[in-house]
Amino acid sequence: MIQLEGVSFSYAAQGPTVQNISFHIGKGEFAAILGANGAGKTTTVKLIDGLILPTAGRVLLNGKDTRETRVSQRARQVGFLFQNPDRQICKNTVREEILFGLKTVRGEEGDEALNARADAILADFGFSGDEEPYALSRGQRQRVALASILAVEPEVLILDEPTTGLDYRECCHIMDRIRRMNEEQGVTVVMVCHDMEVVLDYARRALVMAGGELKADGPVREIFRDRAVMEAGAILPPQMIDLSLRLGAGFEQADTPEAMARAVRDRRESRQ
Amino acid sequence: MRELFQYVPGDSLIHRLNPITKLLLTVAICAAAFVTDSLIFLVLLLLIDLLIGFVAGVPKKTLSILKGLLKIAAFLFLLQALLTRRGQPVFWIVTDQGLLTAGKVVLRLMVVCMPLTLVLAVTRISDLANALVQVLHVPYKYAFTLTTTIRFIPQFLEEMGDIMEAQTARGVEFDKARGVKKLGMILPLCAPLLISSVRRADSTAVAAEARGFHLRTAQSGYKRYPFRMIDGIAALLCVLLIVFAAII
Numbered sequence: 146m147i148q149l150e151g152v153s154f155s156y157a158a159q160g161p162t163v164q165n166i167s168f169h170i171g172k173g174e175f176a177a178i179l180g181a182n183g184a185g186k187t188t189t190v191k192l193i194d195g196l197i198l199p200t201a202g203r204v205l206l207n208g209k210d211t212r213e214t215r216v217s218q219r220a221r222q223v224g225f226l227f228q229n230p231d232r233q234i235c236k237n238t239v240r241e242e243i244l245f246g247l248k249t250v251r252g253e254e255g256d257e258a259l260n261a262r263a264d265a266i267l268a269d270f271g272f273s274g275d276e277e278p279y280a281l282s283r284g285q286r287q288r289v290a291l292a293s294i295l296a297v298e299p300e301v302l303i304l305d306e307p308t309t310g311l312d313y314r315e316c317c318h319i320m321d322r323i324r325r326m327n328e329e330q331g332v333t334v335v336m337v338c339h340d341m342e343v344v345l346d347y348a349r350r351a352l353v354m355a356g357g358e359l360k361a362d363g364p365v366r367e368i369f370r371d372r373a374v375m376e377a378g379a380i381l382p383p384q385m386i387d388l389s390l391r392l393g394a395g396f397e398q399a400d401t402p403e404a405m406a407r408a409v410r411d412r413r414e415s416r417q
Numbered sequence: 418m419r420e421l422f423q424y425v426p427g428d429s430l431i432h433r434l435n436p437i438t439k440l441l442l443t444v445a446i447c448a449a450a451f452v453t454d455s456l457i458f459l460v461l462l463l464l465i466d467l468l469i470g471f472v473a474g475v476p477k478k479t480l481s482i483l484k485g486l487l488k489i490a491a492f493l494f495l496l497q498a499l500l501t502r503r504g505q506p507v508f509w510i511v512t513d514q515g516l517l518t519a520g521k522v523v524l525r526l527m528v529v530c531m532p533l534t535l536v537l538a539v540t541r542i543s544d545l546a547n548a549l550v551q552v553l554h555v556p557y558k559y560a561f562t563l564t565t566t567i568r569f570i571p572q573f574l575e576e577m578g579d580i581m582e583a584q585t586a587r588g589v590e591f592d593k594a595r596g597v598k599k600l601g602m603i604l605p606l607c608a609p610l611l612i613s614s615v616r617r618a619d620s621t622a623v624a625a626e627a628r629g630f631h632l633r634t635a636q637s638g639y640k641r642y643p644f645r646m647i648d649g650i651a652a653l654l655c656v657l658l659i660v661f662a663a664i665i
Contacts (some may be wrong), residue, residue, distance in 0.1 A: 196582055220588030231616075232576075232583040235609050249588035279612050294587070 146333050147193055147301065151202035154188055162188045165202070166359040168352060172300075173331040175324070177338050177348035177365065181379035185357040187228075187338040190303045193335060194223050206301070221250045224299035228306040230283070230290035239289050240274030240280075242269065246293040268295040269322075284315035291319055295326065297363040302326065304336040308343055316340075320347050345369065345383045345400070346398045366400055421482065422571045425538050431473035431645070432539050433490055436548035438648040442469070443532040445655035449662035450528040456517065458665050459524035463656075473539045482534050483527070490523035497522050511598055542568050547638040557633050565621065569614070580606050600630040 147170040163185040170176050178186045190202050195211030204211045206219065227233055236242040243266055249253065249260045254262075267274045270292045277337060278289050287307070294302070300415045308316040324347055326332040338344050344351060351368040353361040361374040368374055369382040369415065376392040381387065389399040389408070395415075399408040426432075431439070450462055470479025497519035504514025537545075542564045549560040584606065585591045594602055 194586060196586060215590070215592045216585045217588050217592055218592045220586060223586070225586040226582070227579075227583050227586075229579075231609055231613050232580045233587065235580075235584070235606055248586050297588075 146170055146173075146207060147335065148205040148208075149189075149192070149202065149374070150205070152192060152199045152204060153201040154192060154197060154199050162357050163192065163199075163202075164357040166354075166357075167202075168359060168362055170333060170335060170350075173327065174335055174350055175327050175334045175336075175348050176350040176352060177336045177344040178352045178354060179338070179344065179368075179378055179380055180354035180360075183377070184354040186354055187305055188357075189354065190225075190305055190335060190337055193301075194225050194303055195219060196225075214235075220299075221297060222299060223301045223303060224294035224297060225303045225304065226287075226291055226294055226307055228309055230286040233290045233293070234278045234286060237277060237278045238274060239272045239278055239292075242289055243267065243274075243279055243293045243296050247296055250297045262296055266292050273290070284311045287311060288319060291322070295322070299332065301333045301335065304334065304338075306337055306339060308338065308340050316343065323347070341369070341380065341383045345386070353380065357381065369400075370397075421478070421534060422537055422567065423479065423593060424541055425473075425475050426448075426540065429474045429539070430474055431469060431536075433647065434651055435642050435644055435648045436540050436545045437552045437642070438644070439536045440545075440653045441655050443536050443653060444641050445658050446532045446552055447529045449658045450525050452659060453662040453665055454521070456520055456524065457663045458662060459521060459528060462658075463524060464529075466528060466535070469532065473535060475535065475538050479535060480530070480536055482531055483546045486527045486530055488529055493526065493568070494519045494523045537567060544640070544642070548642040550635050551638060552644075554635065557635070557637075561625070561630075563582040569617070572617070573610065573614060576604070577603075577610055580609055 148256055149169075150167050152166050153161055154163040166185075166189065178189055179383060180186050181319075188197065192199055192211075195206075195208070195214070195216050196203065198212055206222065236245050240263060243263045244259060247254075249263055251259060251262075263274070270288055272289070272292070276285075278286055281289065287310075291307070304323070307319055307323070311319065320343060323334060323336075327334050334348075336344075336348060338348075348365050351361075351363065351365045352359060353368060355375055355378050360377045361368055361371065366386070369386045372390070375382055382390070383400070385402065385405060386400045389396040389405065392399070392408075395412055396408045397407070399405040434442075446462060446465065447464070453462075454458060467479055467483070470476060470482075495552075498511050498515045501512060501515030501518050504512035504517075507513050507516065519558075546560040546564040549555040550557050581591045581603070586647060589602060591599065591602060
């Protein structure tokens with residue numbers, strides 16, 4: 146589905162932002178790209194969508210080099226949720242905003258079908274459609290941006306720090322909706338995220354970047370348990386995993402409150 | 418385009434000039450361009466612009482500005498040459514007077530546009546604001562407004578680029594359209610840009626208030642901007658430039 150082969154990229158007048166990275170993300174995967182600020186995460190997801198083109202190597206989307214097609218042509222295939230929803234919103238009502246994306250990408254379906262799609266997504270996200278996007282809170286604007294992308298039903302969903310500035314409730318709303326799409330419709334999700342609790346709860350695979358290089362790639366729980374990788378990526382593991390690592394033997398798998406309670410109970414019983 | 422207004426650090430002669438002298442230099446070149454009616458003098462002023470850029474150590478930026486201006490100049494030249502009816506025909510409907518007027522118009526445009534951009538490239542915005550307050554006694558409120566406006570230009574350009582990138586990812590064909598069609602696609606995006614600009618201005622105002630904006634006086638800046646010999650020579654050259662422009 147997504148294939149990066151020896152990809153490097155550098156912005157003008159700067160050193161390389163991404164250096165010789167290669168990985169493959171298959172259909173239906175939920176991958177998180179982790180790393181400190183300036184590690185090259187956003188550059189990597191922009192490379193995936195072809196918003197920027199590699200200076201070396203190649204990026205393949207469904208086997209097709211991103212150099213061969215335009216970004217706008219891929220909009221039906223790839224949905225990109227930017228960190229700042231205000232860059233994306235350009236219409237006066239939520240309904241118009243959702244219809245704008247639909248008409249751009251699925252215009253051939255006709256007004257009736259598009260209105261039906263818009264109605265379904267509005268109901269799903271709990272909007273009446275008449276709300277003015279700019280009068281909504283940041284979290285709600287982020288939901289409008291996400292709704293307009295999901296309405297198009299892309300095969301790949303790229304999320305650049307989707308939970309930044311959101312309260313826990315809004316964060317769960319958005320992430321639960323994304324997980325449903327991933328699990329029920331097989332949508333491939335690639336997410337850049339600084340919130341390790343969110344990554345642990347939702348992603349199944351983690352790619353750790355540092356200094357523009359890919360330092361580690363594997364299942365989320367394995368990555369979080371690797372102290373060396375965490376240090377290389379300047380990442381702190383989620384609290385529960387950190388606690389289980391500190392507690393040591395007997396707590397290796399205690400990465401949820403329930404598992405931790407079970408491990409503590411087992412430890413007590415073994416002492417008695 | 419985004420890099421056009423960014424400060425380029427350095428220790429050149431132009432960098433070391435007092436910010437007010439640099440402004441004076443800009444005003445003098447602009448004034449000379451409007452006072453003179455000589456094509457040769459306008460060419461000379463353009464060469465002075467280029468010289469400033471090269472002495473300031475920003476030759477790439479200078480040539481990039483010139484390149485950008487040449488595109489507008491070519492369009493203006495054509496328009497002016499075709500619309501002027503005075504003088505002897507040279508070919509088709511173009512007259513010698515038309516060519517001369519067109520030449521002066523485009524040279525004047527280039528001469529006037531270059532110095533301010535170059536001066537901003539070699540002057541820290543904060544130095545400009547402080548010098549305006551300390552030397553010219555401009556109220557800080559107005560100096561801050563001026564410098565904030567200048568500072569926001571590259572940010573707006575960047576913001577517009579980001580908005581266009583986001584819309585392209587949604588399927589809007591910014592990566593295909595050219596010319597008037599692209600302009601038509603950009604216009605609806607002015608609304609999000611305006612809204613984000615107002616938000617940015619509002620948050621800047623709140624941040625400034627929180628940091629005691631109204632407590633600031635002319636003496637609040639720790640840096641001083643004395644006039645040195647080099648500034649005196651530059652000021653004298655500015656006066657001479659305007660006098661020559663008036664005479665020639």
